[in-house]
Every structure is written in C-alpha cells, then in structure tokens.
Amino acid sequence: MSNLYFDIRDDQWPLVYDDNYNVSFMGLEKFHVFDAKKWRNIVQNLKNANLITDERLVKPLEAKKSDLLLVHTKKYLKSLKWSANVAMIAEVPIIACVPNVLVQYAYLKPMRLQTGGSILAGKLSLERGWAINIGGGFHHCSGESGSGFCPYADITLLIQFLISNNMIQNAMIVDLDAHQGNGYQHDFLGVPEVYIMDMYNRHIYPRDKEAKQAIRRKVELGNKVEDLEYMLKLRTNLKAALKEFKPDILVYNAGTDILDSDPLGQMRISEIGIVKRDEFVFEICKENNIPIVMLTSGGYLRKTARIIADSIVNLHKKGLISGKGRAKLN
Numbered sequence: 001m002s003n004l005y006f007d008i009r010d011d012q013w014p015l016v017y018d019d020n021y022n023v024s025f026m027g028l029e030k031f032h033v034f035d036a037k038k039w040r041n042i043v044q045n046l047k048n049a050n051l052i053t054d055e056r057l058v059k060p061l062e063a064k065k066s067d068l069l070l071v072h073t074k075k076y077l078k079s080l081k082w083s084a085n086v087a088m089i090a091e092v093p094i095i096a097c098v099p100n101v102l103v104q105y106a107y108l109k110p111m112r113l114q115t116g117g118s119i120l121a122g123k124l125s126l127e128r129g130w131a132i133n134i135g136g137g138f139h140h141c142s143g144e145s146g147s148g149f150c151p152y153a154d155i156t157l158l159i160q161f162l163i164s165n166n167m168i169q170n171a172m173i174v175d176l177d178a179h180q181g182n183g184y185q186h187d188f189l190g191v192p193e194v195y196i197m198d199m200y201n202r203h204i205y206p207r208d209k210e211a212k213q214a215i216r217r218k219v220e221l222g223n224k225v226e227d228l229e230y231m232l233k234l235r236t237n238l239k240a241a242l243k244e245f246k247p248d249i250l251v252y253n254a255g256t257d258i259l260d261s262d263p264l265g266q267m268r269i270s271e272i273g274i275v276k277r278d279e280f281v282f283e284i285c286k287e288n289n290i291p292i293v294m295l296t297s298g299g300y301l302r303k304t305a306r307i308i309a310d311s312i313v314n315l316h317k318k319g320l321i322s323g324k325g326r327a328k329l330n
C-alpha cells in the first residue's frame with residue numbers, strides 16, 4: 001500500500017491541506033488568471049470563522065513517481081522535465097524560459113502535494129463519510145496528457161487507488177466546474193464502473209467531443225446561466241443519476257468558476273448559489289449513505305476563496321460535515 005494512505009487521529013477533521021499547496025514562482029504566477037494563493041486563503045477564512053485550527057487539519061504527503069505511475073505513462077511524466085511542456089499545461093508561456101529544476105520546485109511539487117491530498121481524501125471519505133481536499137480537482141489531466149493548469153490526473157488517481165486497494169468497486173464523479181472534465185473522461189472512457197455526471201458551459205474550453213462519450217449524464221449549459229435554472233437542472237439530474245447508479249463513493253469536483261463575473265466560466269451563479277449547490281450535493285449523499293470527497297478545482301476570482309470557506313462553514317452548520325468521531329455508514 002502507498003504511503004499516501006495513512007490513518008488520522010480521531011480529533012482531526014478529514015480536511016486535507018498543506019501550506020505548500022500554494023504556488024510561488026518569483027512573481028511569475030501573477031501572469032496567470034488563477035489565484036496561486038487561493039488554497040491558503042480558504043484555510044485562513046476557515047480559521048477566521050473559528051471552524052478549524054492547524055491541529056485539526058490533515059497534512060498529506062507528496063505523490064511520488066511510483067504513485068503517479070498507477071495512472072500516468074512514463075512518457076508523460078518524462079515530458080514534465082521540459083519547461084516548455086509545463087508552460088503549455090500551466091498556460092504561462094514565460095515558464096518555458098525557466099530552468100526545469102525551478103519549475104519542479106515552484107509549480108509541479110505543490111501540484112504533486114495536492115494530488116497526494118486528493119488520494120488521501122478518497123480514503124478518509126470512506127472512513128468518515130466525507131472528506132474535503134482544499135485543493136486538487138485537476139480535471140483536464142488524463143494519464144497521457146495535461147492541460148488547463150492541470151498537470152496530474154488526481155481524480156483518476158483517487159479512484160484507481162481505492163479500486164486497486166479493494167476499498168471500492170465503483171465510483172461516481174459529479175463535476176460541477178464550469179468546464180468539461182475531459183481529462184478523467186479520457187481515462188474512464190468505456191469503464192462502466194465509473195459513472196460520470198458533468199454539468200458545464202458548452203461554449204467554453206475544452207469542447208472535447210471524444211471525451212464527452214464517457215459522460216453518462218451530460219448537462220450542457222449556456223453562457224450567463226443563473227441560479228434558478230442551474231439548481232433545477234442540478235437537482236433533477238443528480239437525483240436521476242443516483243437512481244441509475246449506486247456508487248461506493250461520490251467524487252465531487254466543486255469548481256467555483258461558475259460564479260457571476262468569473263472571466264473563464266462565463267456563467268452567472270451567485271455566491272449564495274454556490275453555497276446552496278454544495279449543500280445540495282452533500283445533503284443527497286448523506287440521504288443515500290454515500291461517502292463524498294470534495295475537490296476545490298477551478299475558480300479564478302480572488303473572492304472565491306472566501307466563498308469556498310463560507311460553503312464549508314455552511315455544511316458544518318447544516319450538520320452535513322462534522323469532526324466528531326467516525327461517521328457510521330451502512
């Protein structure tokens with residue numbers, strides 16, 4: 001068994017985070033629309049709300065080459081040793097000019113740590129009934145290629161680790177990021193044990209037709225979709241999905257780039273709409289006794305960190321997540 005899996009104390013919450021998740025690249029991260037300190041800001045907001053302390057958080061281990069090879073090809077991992085290739089994945093062209101040793105340390109190492117966090121969160125969700133990796137959700141990366149700021153296939157790895165350790169037989173991915181999750185879709189094309197529901201803006205990146213064939217419940221939205229239409233479609237489709245398929249675990253890719261005014265998502269969901277969205281997904285999992293693991297995924301505005309924290313606080317207030325002991329699942 002990989003050392004990425006370890007037991008946590010009863011007083012710890014299945015909230016996975018390490019301060020080294022955050023990308024610091026001699027200021028070069030400012031060339032990307034993404035908030036490279038988003039994850040630290042989420043945790044700071046949770047502390048400000050008196051929900052957690054450092055002692056309650058779970059620090060993951062970095063995914064090593066041997067872990068990544070469960071899903072990734074040797075050829076792909078080798079390609080990350082060229083800064084020009086990483087620059088294309090990170091969508092920061094200037095990285096091509098940076099020595100790869102720096103690229104590894106400043107960008108890929110934090111991403112490997114977040115990947116380790118996603119894998120660990122999968123195990124913890126089975127033990128506690130829920131887990132949140134305050135990071136991860138790299139849904140544009142497959143075993144063979146990365147893109148869209150996603151260098152490692154943490155969603156595929158999370159599921160494959162659980163399957164290879166005989167902890168689950170099947171899984172459902174519910175992807176509510178504004179973009180189609182084409183990475184893991186390529187990995188699970190023709191795999192009936194993994195049910196994919198993806199709800200995304202059909203007008204934006206990546207428009208991957210081949211990957212769409214893996215989606216069992218496809219909810220394509222238009223630009224400027226608002227709360228009422230969004231929640232109606234989410235409720236209808238997730239309820240229908242769970243009638244069609246009973247998963248051993250639900251992997252929830254909870255991107256916040258659906259937020260009104262997000263430059264990439266081009267949708268118009270309000271802050272409260274995101275909080276209510278997350279609440280509904282956790283609620284339906286609790287009703288159906290399905291362990292849920294949440295990944296924070298995309299979200300490109302500075303204020304999304306506070307919204308994610310508000311959502312986690314709300315989940316606690318509603319009794320959908322708790323740090324007390326171990327949740328008993330039927």
